[in-house]
Amino acid sequence: MKGLRGILRADPGQSLHFSTSSVLRSRKVKRRPKYVYPNVGAFRANNWVVNRRQHPDLYEGQMQRKQWDYPLGDDQRASWKHWRWYDQFYRRWVDMTPKPPMKDFDVNYKEKRGMIHDQDTIQMKFALLLDKDHKKKYIVPPLNMEFPRNLSYFYQYLTKTKFAHGLPHGVESTPIEASELEEFEQFLTCILQMELKHNTKTADEKNRKQRADRIIEGIVRYLMASHAHHPDFEDCTLDMNPENHMYWQRGRGFHKYDKPPLPFGFQSRDVPLYQIRTKNRLAAFSPWMEEFALSGDIPECDHLPYVYGVDRKLYRNMISPGFRHKGGDILLNYDVAWKERQLANLPPPIYDPHPFGHTQFISMPEKFCKQWYEANLEHCDITDQIEEHVKGHGIMSGWTWSAAQAHYQGHWMDNDVQNPYCVQTVVSDGSHFAFFCYQLNTVAIDPDNATTNERRNLCYGTPFMKLYDIMEGSDDIILHQDTTKLFLKFIKNSSVNVSNKEDCLQHDNGLELQKWNSDNPHLELQTPKHAIEMEAAREIARQAEIEKNKKLIHKVIDWVKK
Structure with missing residues (x-):
């Protein structure tokens, strides 16, 4: 040896x-x-590598280059800011990702986040905002069937969202022609008959999910084909199974070995079945910076999220509205271009021309089944939580998609949005559909900004409405027009569909809001609208049963007397 x-x-x-x-x-x-x-x-x-501590002047000179060119000549000057550039003298790649000292930068404190404002590109901002926070965070799924009770209230708190029962004035007032509605219903009848009569494999969860996906796919294809003349759809993008990610901070609490308490990090991930993106953003559902968007109770949550079964784990911080901000700008391209001596011809990244969301269609996962909520060996009857889970899904999906779009436009917790970002969401299991309109008014909901920020995000939503009924004996399909009309109203909404301000405010003030009972500030003690309606229906049925029994008793007494 x-x-x-x-x-x-x-x-x-x-x-x-x-x-x-x-x-x-x-x-x-x-x-x-x-x-x-x-x-x-x-x-x-x-x-030999330039070191911050041993060569501070040279290091700052490399990192603060304002002209992103290569030192071989003006013909190789770059027209866009690169991730890194090649230093010919030292024969080393210089990474342009900001690397601030720990004592000067901390994403958990507002007074130490000022460096993010100085960055030139979205990638550099994300490098500080996302890559410098390595502690565990709570993973928030859009559908959490194991949540104890009242999921929508918890998601309202996490996203600072005000929920209104109903749809905004701009959507409700959209005119629908009778012939257009008739053609759409004929198409729906055809695809439903095909699925219900010929594709009868529904024994397991996977087949139920596949059937729902095929029904939603048929609806989306028809709507896009029949509205190709729509001003926003002449140039748009239809994504299939995109991934939406959002990372944000909300509330404070003690982490292990941390003093004082730090903000809690939350990460959500949503995978819609279809997603429509356009060049222009949708018109605001509610007037910007008016009383309806600046007032209203937001649920409070004093418990740590893990009390409700929300997982806390190590997970990469990600923000994405279903597409890449600069496609193709990867480090491998720099290495290949340098080996071939083609740095001057390195192609610029691809910028997506459709950064704003229009409508997303979401299919419930395989595990979602209404029979699961009925009483069984695992739990009691919790069918009243179906509406809560669907409502929570609409809130979290709308927040994830719209907030990610705002971050891709250069906004973040300390640089709030100046105009609302509006998206539409359709949640379905194949037979029932819920429609949501989400208006993002603020992303500054972290503990440093939430106390001084009066803006509320808005979410309009409908119940989980049935699409069709099947007649007994004849197997004929009867469609519910209240549901079919909403498909056409959603797809007809556009960036130029601006409603009158007074009419919008009058319509919004007439909507019923989801109320927060501050006297009993616990999530499980709140009573949502559908629970009140279900209790009222049970009371009516109970009184009818009592009256029926009284009449039967009187009949028996009269018969005995005779």
Whole structure:
């Protein structure tokens, strides 16, 4: 072994041949570097890198280059800011990702986040906003069937959202022609008959999910084909199974070994079945900066999220509205271009021309089934939570998509939006549909900004409405027009569909809001609208049963007397 190492030091390029026994005895030699430098000075001379501490002036000069060009000439000047540039003198790549010292930057404190304002591109802002926070965070799924009770109230708190029962004035007032509605219902009848009569494999969850996906796919294809003349759809993008991600901070609490308490991080991930994106953003559902968007109770949550079964784990911080901000700008392209001496011809990244969302169609996961909510060995009857889970899904999906779009436009917690971002969401399990309109008025909901920020995000929503009924005996399909009309109203909404301000405010003030009972500030003690309606229906049925029994008793008494 000693002689072998001496040979490697003497001539690192010499090809050596060993017997099998020598290789077995010298297996550790393979893990040693190919070349052993005689001293530390020789190693530093051959692997010299600009260091922040030892070469502060040179390091700052490299990192603060305002002209993103290569030093070979003006013909190689870059027209867009690169992730890194090649220093010809030191023969090293210089990474332009900001690397602030820990003492100068901390994403958890507003007074130490000022460096994010100084960054030129979205990628550099995200490098500070997302990549510098490595603590555990809570993973928030859009559909959480294991949540104890009243999921929508908890999601209202996480996203600072005010929920209104109903749809905005701009959607409700959209005119629908009778012939257009008739054609759409004929198409729906055809695809439903095909699915219900011919595709009868519904024994397991996977087949139910596939059937729902096919029904939603048929509806989306028809709507897009029949409204190709729509001003926003002449140039748009239809995504299939995109991934929407959103990371944000909300509330404060104690983390292990942390003093004082730090903000809690939350990460959501949503995968719609279809997603429509356009060049222009939708018109505001409610007037910007009016009383309806600046007032209203937001639920409060004093408990840590893990009390409600929300997982806290290590997860990469991600923000994405279903597409990449600069497609193709990856480090591999720089290496290939340098090897081929084509840095001057390095193509710029691809910017998506449709950054604003219009409508997303979401299919419930395989595990969602109404029979699961009925009483069984696992739990009691919780059918009243179906509406809560669907409502929570609409709130979280709307927040994830709209907030990610706002961040891609350069907004973040300390640089709030100046115009609302509006999106539409359709949630379905194939037979029932719920329609939601989400208006993002603020992303500054972290604990440093929430106390002084009066804006509320708005979410309009409908119940989980049935699409069709099947007549007994004839198997004929009867469609519910209240549901079919909403598909056409959603797809007809556009960026130019601006409603009168007074009419919008009057309509919004007439909507019923989801109320927060501050006297009993616990999520499980809140009573949503559908629970009140279900209790009222049970009371009516109970009184009817009592009256029926009284009449029966009187009949029996009269019969006995006779």
